Amino acid sequence: MLQVLYIFIPMLVAILVPLLYKRMNNIHTGWFVLAVPVTLAVIYTTYIAQVSKGEVFTAELPWIPSLDISIISYLDGLSLLFSLLITGIGSLVVLYSIFYLDKHKEKLHNFYVYLLLFMSAMLGVVQSDHLITLYFFWELTSISSFLLIGYWYNRDASRFGALKSMMITVGGGLMMLGGFVLLYLMGGTYSIRELIVMAPNLVDQPLFTWSLVLLLLGAFTKSAQFPFYIWLPDAMEAPTPVSAYLHSATMVKAGIYLVARFTPIFAASELWVWLVTGVGILTLFWGSFFAVKQTDLKGILAFSTVSQLGLIMSLLGASAVAFHANGSVDTIKFAAFAAIFHLINHATFKGSLFMIAGIVDHETGTRDIRKLGGLMSIMPISFTVAAIGSLSMAGLPPFNGFLSKEMFLTAMLALQKFEFFGFETWGALFPIVAWIASIFTFIYSFYFVFRTFNGNYKPEQLTHKPHEAPIGMLISPILLAALVVTIFFIPNFIGNTFVKPAVQAIQPFLYDSPQAVDIHVSAWHGITPELLMTVGIIIVGVLLFVALPKWQGMYQRFPQALTLNNAYDKIMQGLDVGLNRISRRYMTGSMRHYLLYMFSGITIIVIGSLFVKDAFSISFQGASPINLYEIILIVVLLIGTAITILAKSRLTAIIGLGTVGYTVALFFVIFNAPDLALTQLVIETISVALFLLAFYHLPKLGKREERMRFQLNRAIVSIAVGVMVTLVALSAHSQKLIPSIAKYYEETVYSLAGGGNIVNVILVDYRGFDTLFEITVLGIAGMAILAMIKLRMNRKENTHENK
Amino acid sequence: MKINDVILRTITKVVVFIILTLGVYLFFAGHHAPGGGFIGGLVLASGVVLLYLAYDIETVHKGMPFDFKKVAALGVLLATGTAIGSLFFDVPFLTQAHTYIDAPIFGKMGFSTVTIFEAGVALTVVGVVVTIILSISEDE
Numbered sequence: 001m002l003q004v005l006y007i008f009i010p011m012l013v014a015i016l017v018p019l020l021y022k023r024m025n026n027i028h029t030g031w032f033v034l035a036v037p038v039t040l041a042v043i044y045t046t047y048i049a050q051v052s053k054g055e056v057f058t059a060e061l062p063w064i065p066s067l068d069i070s071i072i073s074y075l076d077g078l079s080l081l082f083s084l085l086i087t088g089i090g091s092l093v094v095l096y097s098i099f100y101l102d103k104h105k106e107k108l109h110n111f112y113v114y115l116l117l118f119m120s121a122m123l124g125v126v127q128s129d130h131l132i133t134l135y136f137f138w139e140l141t142s143i144s145s146f147l148l149i150g151y152w153y154n155r156d157a158s159r160f161g162a163l164k165s166m167m168i169t170v171g172g173g174l175m176m177l178g179g180f181v182l183l184y185l186m187g188g189t190y191s192i193r194e195l196i197v198m199a200p201n202l203v204d205q206p207l208f209t210w211s212l213v214l215l216l217l218g219a220f221t222k223s224a225q226f227p228f229y230i231w232l233p234d235a236m237e238a239p240t241p242v243s244a245y246l247h248s249a250t251m252v253k254a255g256i257y258l259v260a261r262f263t264p265i266f267a268a269s270e271l272w273v274w275l276v277t278g279v280g281i282l283t284l285f286w287g288s289f290f291a292v293k294q295t296d297l298k299g300i301l302a303f304s305t306v307s308q309l310g311l312i313m314s315l316l317g318a319s320a321v322a323f324h325a326n327g328s329v330d331t332i333k334f335a336a337f338a339a340i341f342h343l344i345n346h347a348t349f350k351g352s353l354f355m356i357a358g359i360v361d362h363e364t365g366t367r368d369i370r371k372l373g374g375l376m377s378i379m380p381i382s383f384t385v386a387a388i389g390s391l392s393m394a395g396l397p398p399f400n401g402f403l404s405k406e407m408f409l410t411a412m413l414a415l416q417k418f419e420f421f422g423f424e425t426w427g428a429l430f431p432i433v434a435w436i437a438s439i440f441t442f443i444y445s446f447y448f449v450f451r452t453f454n455g456n457y458k459p460e461q462l463t464h465k466p467h468e469a470p471i472g473m474l475i476s477p478i479l480l481a482a483l484v485v486t487i488f489f490i491p492n493f494i495g496n497t498f499v500k501p502a503v504q505a506i507q508p509f510l511y512d513s514p515q516a517v518d519i520h521v522s523a524w525h526g527i528t529p530e531l532l533m534t535v536g537i538i539i540v541g542v543l544l545f546v547a548l549p550k551w552q553g554m555y556q557r558f559p560q561a562l563t564l565n566n567a568y569d570k571i572m573q574g575l576d577v578g579l580n581r582i583s584r585r586y587m588t589g590s591m592r593h594y595l596l597y598m599f600s601g602i603t604i605i606v607i608g609s610l611f612v613k614d615a616f617s618i619s620f621q622g623a624s625p626i627n628l629y630e631i632i633l634i635v636v637l638l639i640g641t642a643i644t645i646l647a648k649s650r651l652t653a654i655i656g657l658g659t660v661g662y663t664v665a666l667f668f669v670i671f672n673a674p675d676l677a678l679t680q681l682v683i684e685t686i687s688v689a690l691f692l693l694a695f696y697h698l699p700k701l702g703k704r705e706e707r708m709r710f711q712l713n714r715a716i717v718s719i720a721v722g723v724m725v726t727l728v729a730l731s732a733h734s735q736k737l738i739p740s741i742a743k744y745y746e747e748t749v750y751s752l753a754g755g756g757n758i759v760n761v762i763l764v765d766y767r768g769f770d771t772l773f774e775i776t777v778l779g780i781a782g783m784a785i786l787a788m789i790k791l792r793m794n795r796k797e798n799t800h801e802n803k
Numbered sequence: 804m805k806i807n808d809v810i811l812r813t814i815t816k817v818v819v820f821i822i823l824t825l826g827v828y829l830f831f832a833g834h835h836a837p838g839g840g841f842i843g844g845l846v847l848a849s850g851v852v853l854l855y856l857a858y859d860i861e862t863v864h865k866g867m868p869f870d871f872k873k874v875a876a877l878g879v880l881l882a883t884g885t886a887i888g889s890l891f892f893d894v895p896f897l898t899q900a901h902t903y904i905d906a907p908i909f910g911k912m913g914f915s916t917v918t919i920f921e922a923g924v925a926l927t928v929v930g931v932v933v934t935i936i937l938s939i940s941e942d943e
Contacts, residue, residue: 674837678829682845686932693939754901754915756835763839764917764924765899771920772882772897775927779879782931786872786938 003059004073006043007123010036014116021109029108030098036116037090040123044083051080052497054504054513058129068190074129077501077514081340082126082257084498085347089249090119092476096355097241099473100362111151111239118144122250126257131180131190138176138218141251142169148246149238161234164568168221168231176218176258182211183265196264196508203268212266215258216275223255225313226283229306230564236298240358243298248305248350253343256309259316260339260506267320267509270421277317277415281433283310288440292447292548293555297357297367300448301350304393307441308346311408314430315339316506318411323509324420331414333510337495337519338407340502344494345392345400345487352480353389353448356382359473360452365463369447374457379468381478383453388481394445394541395438395534400487402534403521409434409530435533442541447548491521596717603720610727619734629670637663648707650695658688675759808857815857822850830925831918840921844928851933860937871937875930882923885916 013036021029047057057075064070075083094115101108121144124137142165150162180190186205187195195202202208219225224232235247246252259276266272287307294300319336359382360375361367376383392399395406412434416427459465468474487494500514511517544551560566586597610616640663643656661684668677745758745766755761763771826846833839854863889898901915 675839675842678837678842679845682842682849690939753899753917754834755917757833757837757839759837760833760839761917763841764920768886768897768899768920771924772886775879775882775924778931779875779927782872782875782934785935789938789942 001059001061003057003075004061004071006040007071007073007127008120009040010116010123011120014113014120017112017116018109021112025103028098028103029112030094030101033112033116034091034094034098037087037094037119041084041087041091044080044087047075047080048084048497051075051077052501052514054501054515063133069132070130071124071133072129072191073127074193075127076505077498077503078257078260078340078505079126081344081498081502082253083123085253085344086119086122086126086250089245089347089351092351092479093241093245093249096244096358096473096476097239099470100241100358101239111148114144114147114151115242115245118148118246118251122254125254129192131184131192134192135173135177135180138222138254139170139173141254142166142173142222145169145235145246145251148242149235151239151242152237155237157234158237161231161237165231165235167572168228172218172221172228175214175221179211179214179216179218182207182214186211192261199265199268202265208269209271212269212272213275215262215266216272219255219258220279221255222258223252223309223313224283224306225255225279225310226286227564229283229287230568232306233294233299233302236296236302240298240354240361243301244351244354244358247302248354249347252305252309253312253347256312256316256339256343259313260336260502263316263320263336263506264508267323273317273320273324273421275317276320277314277430280310280312280314280317281412281430281437283307284314285433285437285440286310288437288444290555291444292440292552295369297360297369297372297448297452298354300369300444301353301357304441304444304448305346305350307437308342308350308393311434311437312339312343312346314434315342315408315411318415319506321415321418321421321423322507325418331410332418333517334407334414334519335411336503336506337499337517338404338411340499340506341407341491341495341521342401342404344498345404345484348480348483348487349389349392349399349401352385352477352484353393355473355477355480356386356389359469359477362473363464363469364466366461369451371458371461372452373455374453375466376453378457378466379453381468381474383449385474385477385481386449386453388484389477390445390449392484394442395537398488399484400491401484403488403491405438406530406534407521409438409533410528413529431533435537438533438537439541439544442537443545443548446541446545450545495519495521592714596713599717599721603717603724606724606728607720610731616727616731617734618730621734623733630667633663633666633670637667646707650698651692654688654691654695657691658684661688673759675757812857815853819850819854822853823847826850830921833921834915834917840924841928843921844925845932847925848929848932851929852936855937855940860941871930871933873930875927875934878923878925878927878930880923881926882920885920885923888916 013033017029017033020032024032051057054077057073059073060070061072062070094112097111097115101111118141121137121140125134125141128134128137146162146166149165150158152158183195183202184190186202186207187198189195189198221228232247232252236243238247284307287303287305287310291300291303291307294303315335316339318332319339322332322335325332357367359379360372363379364372364375366372388399392401395401395404409431412431415423415430418424418427496514500517500519503517503519504511504514586593637660640656640659644653644660647653647656661680665677665680665684668674668680745762749755749758749761753761753765755765826843828843829838829846830840830843831838833843851863851867854867885899886897889900890896892898892900899915899917899920901917905911
């Protein structure tokens with residue numbers, strides 16, 4: 001119970017933030033907010049000891065018990081690791097933001113409310129054991145991320161980026177919801193733990209593949225995988241603390257988390273292995289390749305994040321291969337370990353790099369790498385941090401990136417040794433692509449740090465005079481950079497405490513407890529193929545980096561029309577224009593068209609179901625004989641109708657209509673309905689008089705006397721409607737299922753109601769309720785006519801409300 | 804040109820009474836014979852309309868100083884009132900009661916709450932129809 005409430009602490013504090021901002025405006029609101037992630041981080045630290053032994057903690061808060069929906073917080077190795085990342089990096093980011101955002105110029109209350117909302121949502125995503133609440137928190141991260149990207153909402157680019165990320169991630173989120181619902185249909189439970197237990201039964205279900213694909217769509221859109229990564233570079237319009245927090249350390253890892261969490265369920269599927277590994281490796285290559293093209297510091301980091309996420313994703317895919325391997329190739333076991341390990345490493349170095357990019361932006365006024373250079377002696381501390389982060393990103397010792405990259409290469413090399421799922425033929429591609437991608441990673445890492453801090457100092461292109469950032473802003477990146485180095489020297493401590501419990505959660509089919517994960521990380525493990533590959537990466541990378549000015553121009557030749565951003569723009573625009581065109585085609589505004597749609601729709605539905613359901617039948621049983629009067633009246637009626645339709649003059653049509661009305665009254669007479677006949681006569685008289693009135697007041701201009709034009713489609717629809725009504729009437733007459741209740745009225749009209757006129761007694765006594773409202777209708781009609789006539793505005797004045 | 808409509812007015816003076824009597828007859832006959840509140844109301848309204856046709860609005864208004872909007876409202880009130888009234892006798896909404904009494908002169912007579920309901924219907928119809936026709940004819 002308390003454990004569930006921890007998730008909501010940031011959200012509850014968010015309520016107070018505007019108050020603090022308004023009342024205590026001499027203190028930066030961030031200081032109050034800082035307490036939240038720090039407290040939570042401390043709380044979650046207390047769980048480490050037990051969770052690393054393999055214990056799990058669950059707490060439940062019922063939400064909608066009748067629908068079996070409750071908020072379940074489930075803390076195992078994987079969720080705890082993510083929770084610590086969220087609160088730990090969250091603390092550093094809040095600290096950084098205190099110095100980054102000016103307390104007088106910025107709307108801090110908005111910023112911190114969104115940030116805290118996001119923190120809650122993210123904690124909810126990683127701790128939820130319930131599919132529906134997981135989805136709830138998932139969409140909350142999309143919404144709060146949308147708000148944070150659009151934080152500077154008066155900039156066009158911010159709004160565009162926010163909308164784009166919203167469209168893509170929410171679209172993916174909805175797909176994921178579909179996947180969740182299918183999982184529920186298959187397993188009969190919303191609990192992920194229970195689904196994992198029954199995973200072997202799910203594989204053969206027909207819905208399994210669908211749920212797999214839908215769930216992956218959610219994970220890929222959120223984690224910026226190919227081809228959905230396009231929102232991430234545009235999300236760089238957010239304030240830098242947001243980019244550091246959401247778009248490097250936490251939200252983009254929600255998809256990673258999802259894939260890791262569901263690996264035990266889906267690992268049995270070949271499709272899962274290929275999709276996750278394939279899309280991951282493709283994203284890795286694509287992101288690293290295009291990172292070198294960028295000229296914006298945060299753009300480079302965005303593409304680098306995309307690429308690193310692809311790396312983690314491909315490792316998770318490879319970890320699913322271990323499900324099938326049965327110990328044949330032992331090194332594949334490194335995959336899950338490497339994925340989690342790299343996830344931690346990436347959070348540390350990418351967080352620090354984003355913060356440095358923010359510092360450079362803050363102190364020089366630009367993020368354009370073409371204007372920057374030679375800042376090394378001006379900002380030595382920032383340079384050191386940036387260098388540590390970049391070299392770690394490039395995968396060089398003595399930084400933690402080296403270790404995870406080695407393990408990544410180990411896992412990729414292991415993939416080609418499998419002899420199922422087509423790995424014997426295509427498996428060899430993985431290490432090659434990984435190697436090429438690593439070279440590009442190396443290049444952009446160097447590109448990032450040396451183009452910014454080395455080279456020529458260009459003061460004339462900078463708006464501010466650059467100087468070292470205030471110490472408060474530097475604390476967070478320095479701490480992260482220190483972690484980068486520390487992790488290199490104590491990888492096994494990190495491995496035992498954080499990574500192994502998470503690996504056990506990803507691969508419960510391999511390990512019973514975290515201690516069973518038999519992996520030892522060592523910085524030096526002899527001359528192995530992966531070490532040789534790293535040496536190759538460094539040599540080729542350095543050569544290509546030196547030659548960068550010669551070949552960077554090739555990116556410009558890449559046609560703009562073939563980019564994914566262009567495709568996205570075209571799709572959005574096409575949807576906008578295309579849907580507009582479609583609706584403009586049928587929403588003509590002409591009442592005649594709408595009537596045509598309605599009548600043809602009704603006819604098709606009714607006649608169609610008459611025949612599909614085989615409901616049409618004719619029987620003349622119980623029909624009365626036809627006598628002469630009826631025939632005469634029908635002829636008169638037909639003549640009246642024909643006159644109404646075919647008349648050239650409107651006056652004739654009105655008279656024709658009157659004829660029809662009086663004939664109907666005569667029908668009432670011969671069918672023994674004196675009340676109806678009386679009423680019909682009077683009402684017909686009044687309505688003909690009103691018609692004549694309307695006719696008299698027709699405007700002179702349009703009063704041309706001409707016959708109604710013949711139009712085939714209208715004729716067809718009218719005839720169809722007539723046929724429909726006839727068929728329905730015949731069928732209804734031919735199959736009476738229950739006897740009429742008229743007999744009851746006949747018997748009781750005098751004894752119960754004390755009357756002789758059945759019609760009237762029904763109207764006022766048996767079913768007086770109807771009459772009550774009919775006279776109300778009449779009253780309203782009279783009132784409305786009065787109002788329309790009396791309250792009409794004078795045409796000369798008051799035509800505009802504003803006058 | 805002044806129109807001499809003395810014939811119309813003279814006939815109207817006689818005919819209106821016949822029409823109004825017929826309306827009242829139809830209203831009261833409704834429970835046992837063709838007629839009832841709706842038709843009765845329509846016939847009464849047509850009598851009034853005939854008056855308006857033969858004379859001008861001011862003259863008729865002087866003779867019959869009713870506001871027909873209020874007549875319609877009164878009708879709806881009567882109908883709803885009988886419906887609600889039944890609630891006070893612990894029976895469902897709109898339950899009608901009737902009884903027969905032996906009056907000294909008229910003999911056996913039927914009394915029924917239905918008559919009040921019908922009166923509501925009739926007054927509404929008269930009010931609404933006259934209001935509609937008056938408001939249209941007063942419009943320019």
